[in-house]
Amino acid sequence: MKIVGDHLTGVAASRPNPMECDLFGRSAFNRYYYGAYLIARDMLAQLDRAWARTSHSDIPDLLEGAVINKIRKEAKNQEQAGLLSKAASSGHRKSAAIAVAQLSQLLRSAYGVRIVADYEPDAPISRNGHILILVDHSTDEAKRWQGRATQAAGTILNIWRQLGIS
Amino acid sequence: MESLKTKKVLDYLAEKRIAFVAAVRQSPNSDAVLLIVHEDSISEIATAEKTSRRQLTYLKNSIARELGLIVEIHISRGKVQEDLEAGLTALLKHRFPDVVQDCFISSFENGLADVWFGGVSKEAVTTDKSRRDLKEAVSEYLKLFSAKLRQLHFADDEAKVPTPITILKTIKVLAPVHLHELEANFRAANAILPSASWLRGKLDLLRKQGLILWRQDGQYVITSSGLGIIPHSKT
Numbered sequence: 001m002k003i004v005g006d007h008l009t010g011v012a013a014s015r016p017n018p019m020e021c022d023l024f025g026r027s028a029f030n031r032y033y034y035g036a037y038l039i040a041r042d043m044l045a046q047l048d049r050a051w052a053r054t055s056h057s058d059i060p061d062l063l064e065g066a067v068i069n070k071i072r073k074e075a076k077n078q079e080q081a082g083l084l085s086k087a088a089s090s091g092h093r094k095s096a097a098i099a100v101a102q103l104s105q106l107l108r109s110a111y112g113v114r115i116v117a118d119y120e121p122d123a124p125i126s127r128n129g130h131i132l133i134l135v136d137h138s139t140d141e142a143k144r145w146q147g148r149a150t151q152a153a154g155t156i157l158n159i160w161r162q163l164g165i166s
Numbered sequence: 167m168e169s170l171k172t173k174k175v176l177d178y179l180a181e182k183r184i185a186f187v188a189a190v191r192q193s194p195n196s197d198a199v200l201l202i203v204h205e206d207s208i209s210e211i212a213t214a215e216k217t218s219r220r221q222l223t224y225l226k227n228s229i230a231r232e233l234g235l236i237v238e239i240h241i242s243r244g245k246v247q248e249d250l251e252a253g254l255t256a257l258l259k260h261r262f263p264d265v266v267q268d269c270f271i272s273s274f275e276n277g278l279a280d281v282w283f284g285g286v287s288k289e290a291v292t293t294d295k296s297r298r299d300l301k302e303a304v305s306e307y308l309k310l311f312s313a314k315l316r317q318l319h320f321a322d323d324e325a326k327v328p329t330p331i332t333i334l335k336t337i338k339v340l341a342p343v344h345l346h347e348l349e350a351n352f353r354a355a356n357a358i359l360p361s362a363s364w365l366r367g368k369l370d371l372l373r374k375q376g377l378i379l380w381r382q383d384g385q386y387v388i389t390s391s392g393l394g395i396i397p398h399s400k401t
Contacts, residue, residue: 067391074397081395082375083330089389095319098280102270105241136189136202141248147268151282155319164331165397 001035002146009050009139025132026117026123028139035146043153047160056111060104067156071096074163084145096159103152112143119155129164168207174233175199184225186217201225203350206246247271252306254281261303281306282319291366307360333368337378342385345369 005028012024040059045052047067049098054062072093116123116135125134132139137146172190179187189202197321203222212218222239229237251271258266269280281304297318305315328336336351337343349365359365369386372378377392 071399077395077397078331081377083334083377083392083395109241134336135191144251144268148270151268151270155282162329162332164335164398 001031001038002017002143005029005031005035005141006143007141009132009143012125012132013127021127021132022125025127025134026121027115027141028132029134029137029142030114032142032145033110033117036106036110036149037145038041039149039153040103043157046157047166056107060108063104063156068096068100070154070165071159071163089121092159093164095155098150099152099155099159102158103149106145106148106152109137110142113142129135171235174199175235175237177385178229178233179257198238200238200240202240204245208241250311250313254304256302257307258300262300265300273364277313278316278381279313280317281315312399326356328352328357328359328368330368330372331396333365334372334377334388335396337386338388338393338396341387342381342383343387344385350385 008024008028008031012021012028015021015024018072030138037056037059040063044054044062044067046058051062055081075084075089075092079086096097116131123135125132127133128138169192170206172192175190179190186203186207187201188204189200189206191200191202206217208222209216209218212221226237226239229235235303251269254271255266255269258269258279266283271279301315301318304318308315321395333348336348345366348369349359352359352365369378369380372392373380377389377395379387379389380385384396
């Protein structure tokens with residue numbers, strides 16, 4: 001998805017006609033969002049198959065609710081049983097909390113931008129050299145959504161597995 | 167395009183001397199007013215310059231109550247963090263070519279930063295020395311911004327060494343099971359067993375904790391308290 005977004009950004013930035021730039025630019029933001037979303041959805045499906053169909057807007061709440069709570073609970077259980085040291089247990093909880101906050105925040109803001117890109121043609125795209133900007137978010141930032149999501153999702157999945165949850 | 171609603175909210179913020187809201191916009195896809203707050207200005211605890219998540223929720227509720235307006239809080243990543251990240255990535259790509267492809271700085275609070283590496287090739291960081299070099303480079307860079315490194319995170323850190331709970335789960339599935347069968351099972355699953363005696367040591371520990379039994383025929387089985395701490399996958 002990211003390569004598609006990059007391509008569309010390039011196309012948009014090279015259009016002298018602002019209307020055309022706007023149209024291609026919108027699609028670029030949409031693709032960048034999907035790059036991050038698909039990573040998150042794939043991770044959720046691996047955590048628990050029942051979560052594979054979570055709707056876009058519910059994913060951040062699921063991460064900040066059921067996902068982090070399960071990690072906290074199992075880490076504490078295993079610490080109590082002597083399977084994990086106190087440091088390891090709190091390390092898992094802390095890393096998971098950071099990754100969950102990152103991913104849910106990223107998805108919330110990227111989803112907001114994507115909604116504007118797709119449904120609000122009145123909110124214009126502005127251009128600054130090769131960078132496009134939509135509601136305060138630049139393509140430079142959007143380019144990194146997928147990588148950022150991959151890193152955070154990897155951390156969550158890794159901790160989930162280390163705790164033997166699935 | 168300042169609507170009446172955004173004007174009301176702006177006045178409200180000015181009256182309450184709230185400075186952490188970077189911008190106020192009419193939400194394009196609903197009736198709500200958007201408050202844009204940079205991630206830089208949010209911390210765990212609210213201080214004079216910073217706000218907290220709790221305070222943001224409070225603000226949202228008080229605007230709803232006092233002005234009768236729906237507001238949505240929109241958190242955008244701070245400019246400082248974006249720039250810091252771009253600079254660090256460029257530096258590490260230059261100093262450790264083929265090793266670092268991408269890196270991320272997570273929430274940057276009280277001058278402490280967690281740095282995460284995406285796609286760090288495994289061979290590149292297997293030695294303690296290369297890890298140390300990488301860590302030193304990151305610390306030096308952060309120092310220029312009066313920040314300190316809290317922790318480095320690698321993409322697949324220690325992911326392949328079985329944890330006590332995965333050993334327990336495997337015993338549950340295979341029991342009764344001999345040590346060599348367990349070993350073969352882990353190796354088949356591409357797990358890393360640090361040394362020949364490593365798994366035996368772990369099993370001894372689990373046995374002493376009363377989570378598994380070593381039967382007279384030399385096979386391991388799980389106990390009921392062992393079963394009790396295996397996570398249920400049902401959610």
